[in-house]
Amino acid sequence: MGEEDLQSYEVTRQILGILRNSLRTDYTATTKALDGYPETLGGTKDMPTNGWTVQYSTQDALGARWNDYLTSRKTSSQGLGEILGRLFTPEQLYPTADRYGDSVVYDSIDGFEDYTVYRIDMDDDAEIPDQRKLTVRLNRPNQKSNAENLTRFDAVLTQERPENITDLAGTQLHDVEDPGSTTTQKLTLDATKDTYYLVVRSNITVGMYQMTATTELPGTTGSDGGTAVEVVDRQGRDAQRPELTLDDAPAAQELRHGKTVRVSADESASLRWHTWDVGTDPNELEYKYRISNDTGTSDWSSWRSVGNEGYIYQHLSLSEGYHDLQMVVRDPKGYRTERIVTLKTT
Secondary structure, X not given: OOOOOHHHHHHHHHHHHHHHHHHHHHHHHHHHHHHOOOOOOOOOOOOOOOOEEEOOOHHHHHHHHHHHHXXXXXXXXXXXXXXXXXXXXXXXXXXXXOOOOOXXXXXXXXXXXXXXXXXXXXXXXXXXXXXXXXXXXXXXXXXXXXXXXXXXXXXXEEOOOOOOOOOOOOEEOEEOOOOOOOEEEEEEEEOOOOEEEEEEEOOOOOEEEEEEEEOOEEOOOOOEEOEEEEEEEEEOOOOOOOEEEEEEOOOEEEOOOOOEEEEEOOOEEEEEXXXXXXXXXXXXXXXXXXXXXXOEEOOOOOOEEOOOOOEEEEEEEOOOEEEEEEEEEEOOOOOEEEEEEEEEEO
């Protein structure tokens, strides 16, 4: 599954979470029936989720067509949605936090020295004061906020990007003790700036969490929205993939079935890609590519350095027809990002 398919990741993670809890519940019930007392699974660990951001769900993206999507006939590659639609309600698949305009980051702290810095940008449409109430929450999906043994992260909201993580000037997120709630820390303020930074530190606490950021600007579903969030710095296990964007290419043309191709007036095509990574210099990134058409698929090129500027320039000589260009970029730790663009030469 490619990084670009965040909605599929969101759905898959929700289902795995349900499956995991079902297994634990079944184990407890079976142990109680056999031995007369309940037990919990030993050595359990939350799934690592470092830095996955979901800003809208598939249901919200489809809107009124959601039911049509669930009931329509699908190819084998689309069968997951059909299966999920039969097994679970939309409310089970998409909790209220995961809606358009409400930025949700699935993350985890894995060591006592770990931290993550998030950049929170306000929507340009949030202009009037009533819309500029920024609310930041940390949610612990597997714990309740009033649990006696719950430990909380050290979470500080700052107005400037922090240069020294150990000495922060900002506002602490407040502890929440609401029975039944998974929101453990929260802060609401009148936003006077367009950009804020949230620092989450271990505080001798590890585990999975969700960070959500909203304003009172309605999203397309009518719920609160109006923010965009990205990870700008992290210490701990690096699970951030490089970014890869097609920066310049021949003119785009949309075909009747909805697919977009890039059309070149001759049997050549020039493209420019931009790639970067939060924790890696551009000259430490590498890329490779291959091309496929109706006659077959070429071999992969060798790995090549991106260079100091972070741009990849390609000048391709192609035969007449349609060609799929597959690009892959990787960082020194092996995390990869893949993009595919279809070219049409005449």
